[in-house]
Amino acid sequence: MLHYKSKLKIPQFFVSIGAGTNQVPLITAAKRLGFNVIGVDRNPCAEGAGLCDLKIQESIENYEEIYQKILEIILFGDIKGVLSRSYGSAVKSACFIANKLNIPLMPYERMDDFISKKRMKSVFEANGLNTPLHIQTDQNNFRKAVSKLSYPCVVKPVTGHAKTGVQRIESKADMQHFLTGNDRKKCPFIIEEFVRGDEIIAAGMIYQHRYILIGxxxxxxxxxxxxxxxxxxxxxxxxxxxxxxxxxxxxxxxxFDIATSPLIMELIVSEGRELSLIEAAPEFGGEFISDVLIPEGTGYNLIQQSIRAVSGLGFRTPVQKRIKASIAVRYITARPGTLASWNEKAARRLPGILHVKLFKKAGSATAFPTTNHDRIGVIIARGKTREAAQAAAARAESALNITLNESESGHNEQ
Ligand SMILES: Nc1ncnc2c1ncn2[C@@H]1O[C@H](COP(=O)(O)OP(=O)(O)O)[C@@H](O)[C@H]1O
Ligand SMILES: [Mg+2]
Incomplete structure (x- = not known):
């Protein structure tokens, strides 16, 4: 009797919600694991789109349309995993698709509890998580609550990102000014007590409902x-x-009922080593933390392991508290002007330098930084100690030798 061995291999798909520059580490990690990658992006020419096997041209927010299109283009094969390297609504779309396809992530209905800082803080409070006291614009006794505030305090949009609109207010007079100004009318916001202390980021992940701190x-x-x-x-x-x-x-x-997901937490360590939770997000986060700092500093490939975790491939937990190297991610900011020249090569060839990137092109306007988007570049350095990594990054910034054509008016200056 003859036995025929089928050569037909069922294709295994991984979906990346977003295919822009920031998604490239996720798309490449999925490709390395042998997946056929489906990239979803409104822009078919997005930087990561060329790396994908299939493209879905759709806004990352339109989760129902994305899901329908996935079903339409996958005639043969299994969708094993879905994630986003982005934030907010992109992650919400990833959750929607994961929930539909029985891929472990978090309930899509709970994502708004992260997206709205107001709801996020209510969940923190209801679960005994220490978070700065706050008041919100739409609460009944808002005026009265404002009159009782102590200063400084922090105002922030209810749905915000990358520090946009987050500001420290020093006095009652400044608050009055803020409340009557334009900012207030533009979007709902919350006011928080200002917590003094040192801010830290905890990068971790959740696997089968268990939290694992990585760095x-x-x-x-x-x-x-x-x-x-x-x-x-x-x-x-x-x-x-x-x-x-x-x-x-x-x-x-x-x-937040998270089954499996990366998790970034921002905390302030205040006097007496009290920990205050400022923000949490079921995301890889930006800042080169998940894709460069964690793998270089701890030896753990957080992005690859997250793909493995959601796709049901063998998942490896990190070696706890591992310090492989010290790492500094140093951002470059500039005075108001226009970017004239710089020398990336000179910075790159210095010892310990892992990454150098200018975000803007020559001739772009620069401004005093008020949000993370105003930063003009980044240098990532490795060292034997924290100080050595920081010094290497600082040296590379000098070697970059950025020159500006200064703004003539200077009225942007603070
Ligand atoms: N209550 C607070 N006390 C002190 N610093 C704060 C407080 N709230 C926010 N910050 C600072 O502002 C930053 C941005 O706030 P966050 O709520 O995380 O907004 P975003 O979503 O823009 O990151 C924080 O990382 C922290 O540095
Ligand atoms: Mg934040």
């Missing part, structure tokens, strides 16, 4: 009133808070 980084910010990220340094000086931060991560996972 903690320190953060340096611009001076008030804005909160633009200038530097992330690994390992954190607060490494010893590992177990307490892990417990917070687990509480977030439980409170």
């Amino acid at each position: 903690i980084t320190d953060k340096k910010l611009t001076p008030p009133p804005y909160f633009v990220d200038l530097e992330h340094i690994y390992p954190s000086r607060y490494f010893d808070l590992w177990d307490r931060i892990s417990a917070i991560g687990q509480r977030v996972a439980d409170a």
